[in-house]
Amino acid sequence: MIAHFSTHGAASFAFTDRTGGSSAAPFDQLNLARHVGDDPAAVEKNRSALAAHLGLRTENVVYMNQVHGADVAVIDGPWPTDVPPPEVDAMVTTRPGLALAVLVADCVPVLLADPAAGVAAVAHAGRPGMAAGVVAAVTDTMYRLGAQQLVGHVGPAVCGGCYEVPESLRAEVAEAVPSSWATTRWGTAALDVPAGVTAQLRDAGVRLEEGPWKPDVRPCTVEHEEFFSYRRDRITGRFAGITWLAA
Numbered sequence: 001m002i003a004h005f006s007t008h009g010a011a012s013f014a015f016t017d018r019t020g021g022s023s024a025a026p027f028d029q030l031n032l033a034r035h036v037g038d039d040p041a042a043v044e045k046n047r048s049a050l051a052a053h054l055g056l057r058t059e060n061v062v063y064m065n066q067v068h069g070a071d072v073a074v075i076d077g078p079w080p081t082d083v084p085p086p087e088v089d090a091m092v093t094t095r096p097g098l099a100l101a102v103l104v105a106d107c108v109p110v111l112l113a114d115p116a117a118g119v120a121a122v123a124h125a126g127r128p129g130m131a132a133g134v135v136a137a138v139t140d141t142m143y144r145l146g147a148q149q150l151v152g153h154v155g156p157a158v159c160g161g162c163y164e165v166p167e168s169l170r171a172e173v174a175e176a177v178p179s180s181w182a183t184t185r186w187g188t189a190a191l192d193v194p195a196g197v198t199a200q201l202r203d204a205g206v207r208l209e210e211g212p213w214k215p216d217v218r219p220c221t222v223e224h225e226e227f228f229s230y231r232r233d234r235i236t237g238r239f240a241g242i243t244w245l246a247a
Contacts, residue, residue, distance in 0.1 A: 001030055001053055003226070003239075004211040008151050009115030010096070010246040013209075014054060015155045016239045017226045021046040023237060031228070031237025032063075033103050038237060054099070054242065061099045061242065064088055066124045070132040072141045075100065090123040090138035094145055097247030101240045105228035106221050108197045109155035109241030112138065112206065114147035120243045125197045131176045135200040150206040155241045156213075156227050159220035160192025161185040163231070194218065
């Protein structure tokens with residue numbers, strides 16, 4: 001259920017894998033996304049099980065409706081059940097005990113916090129969001145809310161060796177984010193979104209923490225079947241990155 005869990009002061013960071021849930025194939029097992037076609041009851045059961053495993057109340061875990069942009073929402077409490085989730089690709093909170101979640105299946109999940117200042121955030125950084133500046137948008141928001149020394153984790157995502165794109169798209173994105181330029185293992189044009197996001201985080205003053213994988217070397221979701229991968233399977237679930245401040 002948990003691929004990585006760590007703490008830094010009052011901040012906790014976790015990444016899930018696809019094991020330990022209730023969803024049937026092709027969403028097996030711990031799919032946390034409502035929008036992929038999975039049984040809604042199974043998704044809610046999975047979300048509740050994950051929250052309990054982390055010692056959180058289910059209603060205190062806030063999810064986004066991710067749209068591959070760079071908008072940021074500041075969240076100050078549990079999201080109302082009768083209101084659609086915010087259509088953003090990053091969330092920031094200063095409220096202890098409120099967990100923020102980002103869902104992915106190849107895109108880059110980013111977890112951030114300044115434990116001393118009491119600010120935490122998550123970001124969904126796919127190719128469009130990375131190019132649009134979601135990393136700068138979320139870190140700027142955190143600094144405006146009082147953050148000074150950001151620590152972060154970058155989770156599993158598709159690697160540059162597996163993410164083939166047209167040469168024109170590689171050139172366009174790499175012009176905005178040079179570190180994302182890559183070549184596939186078979187020698188064609190590619191993008192390394194984790195490398196691009198990592199460079200952007202460092203440019204924003206974030207100190208990246210090591211978990212079971214180092215900041216520049218982490219599991220590729222296409223190559224490791226314990227993680228969901230849209231590029232590999234198309235019809236599949238989503239795993240999560242979650243961060244929160246101790247209550």
